[in-house]
Amino acid sequence: MFEGTYTALVTPFRDGEIDEPALKALIADQLAAGVDGLVPCGSTGESATMDHAEHERVIEMTVAAVDGRCKVIAGTGSNNTREACKLTAFAARAGADAALLISPYYNKPTQQGHIDHYRAVAEAADLPLIVYNIPGRTGVNMLPDTIAAMAESPNIAGVKEASGDLDQVSRIIAATDDDFEVLSGDDSLTLPMMAVGASGVISVTSNLVPVRFAEMVSAAAAGDFATARAIHHELLPLMGALFCETNPIPIKAAMSIAGLAGGMTDEVRLPLTTVTPASRTLLETALRNAGVID
Numbered sequence: 001m002f003e004g005t006y007t008a009l010v011t012p013f014r015d016g017e018i019d020e021p022a023l024k025a026l027i028a029d030q031l032a033a034g035v036d037g038l039v040p041c042g043s044t045g046e047s048a049t050m051d052h053a054e055h056e057r058v059i060e061m062t063v064a065a066v067d068g069r070c071k072v073i074a075g076t077g078s079n080n081t082r083e084a085c086k087l088t089a090f091a092a093r094a095g096a097d098a099a100l101l102i103s104p105y106y107n108k109p110t111q112q113g114h115i116d117h118y119r120a121v122a123e124a125a126d127l128p129l130i131v132y133n134i135p136g137r138t139g140v141n142m143l144p145d146t147i148a149a150m151a152e153s154p155n156i157a158g159v160k161e162a163s164g165d166l167d168q169v170s171r172i173i174a175a176t177d178d179d180f181e182v183l184s185g186d187d188s189l190t191l192p193m194m195a196v197g198a199s200g201v202i203s204v205t206s207n208l209v210p211v212r213f214a215e216m217v218s219a220a221a222a223g224d225f226a227t228a229r230a231i232h233h234e235l236l237p238l239m240g241a242l243f244c245e246t247n248p249i250p251i252k253a254a255m256s257i258a259g260l261a262g263g264m265t266d267e268v269r270l271p272l273t274t275v276t277p278a279s280r281t282l283l284e285t286a287l288r289n290a291g292v293i294d
Contacts, residue, residue, distance in 0.1 A: 002098065002130065002158055002181045003199040003221065004036030005214040006073060007206040008044035010248050010255065011058060012264040018054055020061065025262035026207070027065040033210035036200065038062055039100055041075035043137065044204050044248045049269040056090055063095045073130060073202070077102035081117050085124035092127040100130045100160060100202070105138040111146045118150050128157035130202075134185055135163055144168055148175035160185040160202050166192055173197040187213075188239045191232045194220040204251050205239050208258065209292065234290075241286035244279045246272060254283050258292050 007030050012022035030038055040062040041047040041055050050058070059074045066072055074096040076087035081104070088099045101121060103114055118131055131150060135141040141163055150156045161169055162185025173182055173196065184190040184201040194200070194217070206213040216231035242250045249268055253275040256266035266274055275283065287293045 001128065001179065002037070002071065002073070002183065005200060005206055005210070005217045006037040006039050006071070006183070006202045007035050007210060008039045008042045008202050008204055009062070010207055010252055010264075011041070011045040011047075011050070012252075012261055013046075013267040013269065014265055015267075016269075018050075018058065019264060022261045022264040023058065023061060024065055026260070026264070027062060029261065030206075030210055031066065031069050033206075033214065035070060035206060035210050035214055037071035037073055037097070038066060039073045039075060039202050042077075042100055042132075042202070043075075043102065043134070044207075044251065045075060046248065046269055046272070047075050047077075049272075052087075055087065056094070059091055059094050059096060071097040073098040073100050075100045075102075076121075077132060079104040079107050081120050084117070084121050088121050088125040088127060088129070092125045096127065098128040098130055098157060099125070100132055102132040102134065103138050103140065103142055108139050111143055114140070114142050114146055115149050118156060119153055122153045122155035125155075127155065129155055130158045130160055130181070130183065131156060132160040132185065133163055134160075141168075144171035144175050147172050151176045151180045157181060158183060158199075161193070161198070162186050164189065166196065169193050169198060170196045187242075188236060190217065191220055191225075191228055194228075195225065204247055205235065205242055207251055208242070208254055208260065209235065209238070209290070238286045238290045238292075241283050244282055245275060249273070249275050250279060250283055253280060254287060254292075257284060258287060 074091035158181030
């Protein structure tokens, strides 16, 4: 159901507000590149700094701009289960194809708490859910048995797995049915994860180089690992540079340097701050070496 390359969209800002023309330009660029789907209002989209009206606006804009040409997986996660239910119900009404929900952060729920949280959201909204396991941001790792238990719910369709543990990825795939999608949440681990059975990626890097990233994923999906490996090694230095500071600081800086999305700014919202001069130099070098800029 959800396979291939899904771009975790940045949310362009200008003078403290959502830069709607830049967001529309970014979506148009992604559609032209042929990605399989877009993910607005995730961590990369700085959803934690947007109010509910802004959150809903970005989802509505993305669904309208896509107009059925690719899938839209709307970020609707929260550490507040009631809030997650409301955001997910809105995404369903807006016409999203699925919702991506980060596991509850700060609260540090038990494994059973995670299961109950996601089941509550699944019951509240008639929309496929992709659970998002990123212990580096949430403080708790959802274990393979926990994810397998969630997979028994009809509306829970997959997991964005960003634990960085390939053994865990393998155990999740072994413990779930073939129709439960495992998507990489770590760009640099996309190819290794697909080698053990993952079906694609929700990517930060594909904001910047969607065509090349999608070519890697498509090659791996087709079993052409020689081609996929070559692209992986080509992109690896760029992927490393894009995580030199907290995401999405570097990707926004890189896109601004490259003049993408109609000339978007590198603006982020506090408590994030714009990229340091040293990191900007590193990004410029990586972009030049990758052929993104002259």
